[in-house]
Amino acid sequence: MQKVDLIATATFGLESVVAEEVRNLGYTDVTVENGKVMFRADLAAIPRANLWLRTADRVRLKIGEFKATTFDELFEQTKALPWAEWIPENGQFPVEGKSVKSTLFSVSDCQAIVKKAVVESLKKTYKRDWFEETGPLYKIEVALLKDIATLTIDTSGPGLHKRGYRELIGAAPLKETMAAALILLSRWKPDRVLIDPFCGSGTIPIEAALIGQNIAPGMNRAFVSESWPVIPKTLWREARAETHDLAQYDRKLEIIGTDHDEEILRVARRNAREAGVEEQIHFQRMEMKELRTKRKYGYLICNPPYGERLSERRDVERLYKEMGRVFSALDTWSFYVLTSHEGFEKHFGRIASKKRKLYNGNIKVDYYQFFGPKPPRPKPEESARDREIARVEEETC
Incomplete structure (x- = not known):
């Protein structure tokens, strides 16, 4: 089968997570750079990567890469690339671009040059002077970084976050x-309870349910490359069939989302229903300070308010102190908190076991990870029935 070079773009700080996902799909020829994970695979990787990658922003098809310090170099080397292997005679091929630390700093000029070069390349194959561009979409990107031009075509369409x-x-x-x-960074296991006490519209609980039941995040959406003639329809059918075969719909999960706002919880319930995981998540109106559980081991993952506005900062700091008091009662649990507030640990009253720098949109944030003790392993002679009795006793004590 034809080999292709693909780029899974990633939010800063998540490159290693995306790379692990790519390898878990069975692709081993993987290279990681800032903001992207590059891998070489067969043509079937285009539908599989789009359907399965949970943390990548989108999947791009790499057409070529070269050094360009003049517009002539950019034009001639772009023209020499095999565009007609991908773009049909009626294909739409708009060009977008970006330039970082490069001699060719005018993005609009680079876009115009690439567009013209692609037209000239297609003319040689299709023997015509102009193209109507009424067919499938092939959005081209010219990305210049330190005078290296990378030419790609987007295979995803809307970003992969749009499940x-x-x-x-x-x-x-x-x-x-x-x-x-x-x-994924928390290493949560589906047999452990997970709580989000600031669940809002339910994104963390819903994504946990999709992970817990191994439901492909792209299962219920379309991708722009599904309409490309060069990718056989059979590859898409096989890839979608795989998502159904590997889903573990019967696996029971214990996921809880709480919030103080009943209106936003109605939104969360609707979102969970649309995702097909409403039976796996219990949404409940609750103030964070009321959080209690009889379960001895579990994960608490949340994205609380950051206090970005000065007027909100004191309220948020009081919230973090309250979180410290409430969470301290869960001394066998693991906590994972995303926030941009640099004084979080001070107000929370505890130093994180590990801290990871990420970006939530354009906001620089830290992912504070507080590791709890591991639950004891069941004794070899302990039966499944014994473990279930112990679990019920733990919940009712």
Whole structure:
């Protein structure tokens, strides 16, 4: 099968998470750079990567890469690339661009040069002087970094964070890709309880349910490359069939989302229903200070208010102190908190076991990770029935 070079773009700080996902799909020829994970694979990787990658922003097809310090170099080397292997005679091929620390700093000029070069390249194959561009979409990107031009075509369409379940969102939504990353970074296991005490529109609990049941995040959406003639329809059918075959719909999960706002919880319930995981999540109106649980071990993953505005800062700091008091009662739990507030640990009253720098949109944030003790392993002679009895006793004591 034809080999292709793909780029899974990633939010800063999540490159290693995306790379692990790519390898878990079975692709081993992987290279990681800032903001992207590059891998070489067969043509079937285009549908599979789009359907399965939870933390990547999008999947791009790499057409070529070269050094360009003049417009002539950019034009001639772009023209020499095999565009007709991908773009049909009626294809739409708009060009977008970006330039960082490069001699060719005018993005609009670079876009115009690339567009002209692609037209000239296609003329040689299709023997015509102009193109109607009424067919499938092939959005080209010219990205210049330190005079190296990388030419790609987007295979995803809308960003991969758009799973299709979140029609309604809260005032400050967390992207689905970031929510999935927080869960994957926590190493949460589906047999452990997970609570989000600031669940808002439900993104973290919903992404946890999708992960817990191994439901492909792109299962219920379309991708721009599905209409490309060069990718056989059979590859898309096989890739979608795989998502159904590997889903573990019967796996029971214990995921809880709480929030003080009943209206936003109605949105969360609707989103969970659209995602097909409403039975796996219990949403409940609750103030954070009321949080209690009889379960001895679990994960608490949340994205609380940051206090970005000066007028909100004192309220947020009081909230963090309250979180410290409430969470301290859960001394066998693991906590994972995303916030941009640099004084979080001071107000929370505890130093994180590990801290990871990320970006939530354009906001620089830290992911504070507080590791709890591991639950004891069941004794070899302990039966499944014994473990279930112990679990029920733990919940009712």
